[in-house]
Amino acid sequence: MAWLKKLVGAALVLGVVGAAAGWLLSAPVKLDAAALAQLGPGDAVRGKRIFYAGGCTSCHAKPGSQGDARLQLVGGLELKTPFGTFVPPNISQDPKDGIGAWSAEDLANAMLKGVSPSGHHLYPAFPYASYARMKPSDIADLYAFLKTLPAVAGKTPGNSLAFPFNIRRGIGLWKRLYLSDQPVIPLPGGTPEPVMAGRYLVEGPGHCGECHTPRDLAGGIRKSEWLAGAVAAEGSGVVPNITSGGSGITNWSEADIANYLETGFTPDFDSAGGAMVDVQRNMAELTADDRAAIAAYLKAVPPHPNGYPPRKKSTN
Amino acid sequence: MRKLVIAISMLALAASAAFADPILDRQALMKERGKIVGGLAKVVKGEEPFDAAAVLTQLQAVQENAEKFDVEALFPKGSDAGDTTAAPKIWEDMAGFKAAEDKYLSDVKAAVAAAPGDVDALKAQVGVLGSNCGACHQSYRVKKG
Numbered sequence: 001m002a003w004l005k006k007l008v009g010a011a012l013v014l015g016v017v018g019a020a021a022g023w024l025l026s027a028p029v030k031l032d033a034a035a036l037a038q039l040g041p042g043d044a045v046r047g048k049r050i051f052y053a054g055g056c057t058s059c060h061a062k063p064g065s066q067g068d069a070r071l072q073l074v075g076g077l078e079l080k081t082p083f084g085t086f087v088p089p090n091i092s093q094d095p096k097d098g099i100g101a102w103s104a105e106d107l108a109n110a111m112l113k114g115v116s117p118s119g120h121h122l123y124p125a126f127p128y129a130s131y132a133r134m135k136p137s138d139i140a141d142l143y144a145f146l147k148t149l150p151a152v153a154g155k156t157p158g159n160s161l162a163f164p165f166n167i168r169r170g171i172g173l174w175k176r177l178y179l180s181d182q183p184v185i186p187l188p189g190g191t192p193e194p195v196m197a198g199r200y201l202v203e204g205p206g207h208c209g210e211c212h213t214p215r216d217l218a219g220g221i222r223k224s225e226w227l228a229g230a231v232a233a234e235g236s237g238v239v240p241n242i243t244s245g246g247s248g249i250t251n252w253s254e255a256d257i258a259n260y261l262e263t264g265f266t267p268d269f270d271s272a273g274g275a276m277v278d279v280q281r282n283m284a285e286l287t288a289d290d291r292a293a294i295a296a297y298l299k300a301v302p303p304h305p306n307g308y309p310p311r312k313k314s315t316n
Numbered sequence: 317m318r319k320l321v322i323a324i325s326m327l328a329l330a331a332s333a334a335f336a337d338p339i340l341d342r343q344a345l346m347k348e349r350g351k352i353v354g355g356l357a358k359v360v361k362g363e364e365p366f367d368a369a370a371v372l373t374q375l376q377a378v379q380e381n382a383e384k385f386d387v388e389a390l391f392p393k394g395s396d397a398g399d400t401t402a403a404p405k406i407w408e409d410m411a412g413f414k415a416a417e418d419k420y421l422s423d424v425k426a427a428v429a430a431a432p433g434d435v436d437a438l439k440a441q442v443g444v445l446g447s448n449c450g451a452c453h454q455s456y457r458v459k460k461g
Contacts, residue, residue, distance in 0.1 A: 235458075264450045271449035273453030274453070274457065274459055311460045
């Protein structure tokens with residue numbers, strides 16, 4: 001029975017090594033000094049653009065708020081997903097309930113690395129897998145703008161997630177698979193500037209791919225179907241294909257896309273609906289150049305068939 | 317008074333005859349609505365010249381379309397099933413849905429009453445009308461493949 005003892009021993013060693021490796025691999029990693037050095041002083045006027053490009057208010061304003069109330073980032077929306085319910089927290093300037101006590105470094109670690117000031121993993125429902133592609137100086141600008149917004153007291157209820165998604169440490173492994181600061185779509189040298197600028201806005205702050213791209217079983221973005229549309233991860237229905245394939249934007253001109261982002265109207269005068277209504281309102285706050293850049297990039301993205309099943313035509 | 321009653325019952329009769337398939341009917345009304353508002357938007361964007369009389373005619377067409385949008389008849393119980401992008405929330409929150417439609421109608425009537433004299437006035441009105449589209453579609457429509 002010596003072989004059995006050896007086997008058990010080996011299994012134990014493997015188990016311990018595996019657990020240790022898992023623990024090490026899942027550790028939260030903050031930004032290094034070189035990245036933090038790029039933050040710079042931050043400018044609130046420029047930060048306003050990043051705030052709207054990033055769509056912060058879509059999830060962090062009190063649900064249903066309109067006008068200036070959308071700048072009260074008290075949180076409380078419920079994102080019901082297959083993993084459980086995520087509740088975007090208070091990110092107003094309240095020092096206790098919000099992020100008023102955060103430094104610019106704290107915000108950068110949250111947005112670029114998905115790590116909280118206390119050194120814990122944040123859930124990627126907060127789209128840092130996209131924000132990771134942002135320039136640190138844009139985070140510093142955003143930080144300066146957030147400082148100009150009101151402090152609103154009020155803690156949101158926590159997330160309610162199913163096992164094993166409720167184990168935060170596991171996010172470390174998820175990040176090893178899906179967190180990257182590299183662009184999704186490689187663009188050759190000599191690509192027109194608006195396309196490059198649009199890539200940054202779409203893949204980074206705009207985080208369009210978070211809803212418009214199908215996810216795998218672990219909740220990671222399928223980059224091979226980038227922007228192909230997806231069954232909605234939250235709520236019901238589908239999120240449309242925004243490539244020039246399938247039922248996407250083949251017949252939309254760049255001007256059509258830019259006009260949609262500004263006004264909410266499609267070329268045939270349907271209107272934005274669902275979660276896109278808030279997104280479009282944010283896009284309307286950007287400059288015409290930024291909207292044109294987004295349009296130029298979307299037309300340059302490789303076409304894909306729809307990332308969602310065809311509509312059922314039953315009549316019962 | 318009697319004339320009014322007769323008129324209303326005739327309207328109701330016409331309505332019940334016209335709305336054989338509520339899903340198709342409401343889709344047709346929505347398509348028509350988009351088309352008329354789209355025509356006005358072309359004027360706002362400068363793709364078509366501003367002609368006060370033509371604009372007023374179009375605004376009146378928007379009102380006519382809005383008045384035809386009888387929520388009770390177009391969204392009866394059970395018409396959430398089938399080939400429709402109407403969100404279940406319509407039937408869960410019928411009062412809210414009706415209120416949204418009422419607000420749209422009153423915005424349309426206000427636009428007709430204050431017929432725009434120039435492109436800027438029209439732009440402001442189309443902006444108000446258009447905000448209704450998004451507000452309603454945000455909650456009461458589900459995008460499907």
